[in-house]
Amino acid sequence: MENIATLTVLENSMLRFIRGYLVRHGQGPTLTEIGKALGISSKGTVHRYVQALVEKGYLLHTERGWRGIRLADRIPHTHATLPLVGRIAAGRPIEAIPGRDELNLAEYSPDEHFALEVQGDSMCEIGILDGDLVIIKSQAVAKDGDIVVALVDEQEATLKRFRKLSADKIKLVPENSQMQPMVYEASRVQIQGVLVGQMRRY
Amino acid sequence: MENIATLTVLENSMLRFIRGYLVRHGQGPTLTEIGKALGISSKGTVHRYVQALVEKGYLLHTERGWRGIRLADRIPHTHATLPLVGRIAAGRPIEAIPGRDELNLAEYSPDEHFALEVQGDSMCEIGILDGDLVIIKSQAVAKDGDIVVALVDEQEATLKRFRKLSADKIKLVPENSQMQPMVYEASRVQIQGVLVGQMRRY
DNA sequence: CTTGAAAGTTCTCTTAATGTTCTCTACTAT
C-alpha cells in the first residue's frame, strides 16, 4: 500500500500502460508510443517520467538498445484493482481498450451487494455454471427479464430469469433448455436481489 | 473503530469517504474530490477537517506530494469483500458454506496478475463468453492443459488451452467444437500467463 | 562500411493543479 503512495497519478498511468504494452507486444514501448498513448507530445517529458519510475524501483531499463523498458519486481499493490491489459481475440493483437486500463474489483459496495455460490445447471446456457459465484444487488423489485434470487414461500431459493405474467403471477425461467419454467403466485415469491455479476476461479 | 464515536458527524462522513476512496483508487483523494463528495465547496474547509482527523489519529499524510492522505494504522482498512451468503440451488434453501462467509474480491495481487476482456467464442463451451473478463496470472511457462494467453510471433494473441506436443511443438486448443486447434513451433509462441479467473457483469 | 532515420538523453522554460494558511461569517448550544 505504501508503494503506490510514492507514485503520482501520471506515473501510475504510465506504469499501467507500460505493463499492458509488455503483455500485448512482448517488448518495451518507445517513448513516442508512451507519449501517444497518454497524450504527451514531448519525448523529453515521457523520458523523465520513465526515469522517475526507474528510480522509484518500478521499472528497469536494459543497458543499451531501443525498447529496453522492463518491469522491475516491485509492482504497486493497488487494492482491488488489476491492470486491464486489453481485449483478446484469437489471431489478432491484443488491443488496448481506450479509457479502460484498470479492472476495479471493488465496485460492488458490501452494503448493497452479497455473493452466492451457484449449485446446479439451471443457468448454464448463459455461462453461469455449477460452482460459479454470483454477485447480487439487494433489492425487492425486479424488472421483466432480470435474473433474480427469488425466495419461494420464504424457504426455497432459486436463481432464475424473472418474467412478470400478470399483476399476481410471475414466471421463473431457467436458462437451460432441459428445464421447465415455473409459474407462481406473486405473493409466494420474494425477490431478494438482482444479478449484477458472476465470477469463477480456475 | 470504537473510538470513532469521538468524531463529529461530518468528520465521520469524511473518514468513511476517504476509506472507500482508498480502496477504489489505491491513493488518496484530493481536497476538491472530498469536498465534492460531501457537498463542501471550500478546499480550506476540507483541509481543516482532514487536519482534524490527522490530529485525532485517524488519518496520516505523506510528507510531501499530492494525494497523500492515508489511513492511520489503528483504522481498519476496508477490504474489497462481499458477504458470501451461501450456496443457491434451485428448490432448496440457501445454505451457508461452512468456513466461507466472505468473498474476497482482492485476492489476485496486481504484481502477478492482469485482466483481459475476451472477444469471440473460442472458449464458450466452458463458459467463457464474448465480453467476459479473464484474470491471468503472469508466467512464461504453462502446464499441459492450462488455459493460457499466448502471443504468436510477438504479435497475435489468443486465449486457448495449451497442449505440449513435443519439445518444439505446441498445440493451442479452443473450447468450441466449431473451431480447430492450431499447432505452432514452440519458438514462435510466448506464454504471457495462465487463466486463474473469469468474471462477467450484468 | 557508411548513412540516415528512429529512438533515447539532457536541459531550459512554462503552466496547471493541488495543498496550506488565514480571515470572515453563520448557526446552535450552553
Next chain:
DNA sequence: ATAGTAGAGAACATTAAGAGAACTTTCAAG
C-alpha cells in the same frame, strides 16, 4: 456572551505536468 461546528473564499506555496530543442546513440538498409 462564548464556544463549538461548519462553511466560503482568497492569497500564497508547492508539486506535478508539459513543450520543445539540441545532442547522442542505436539500428537497419544500401
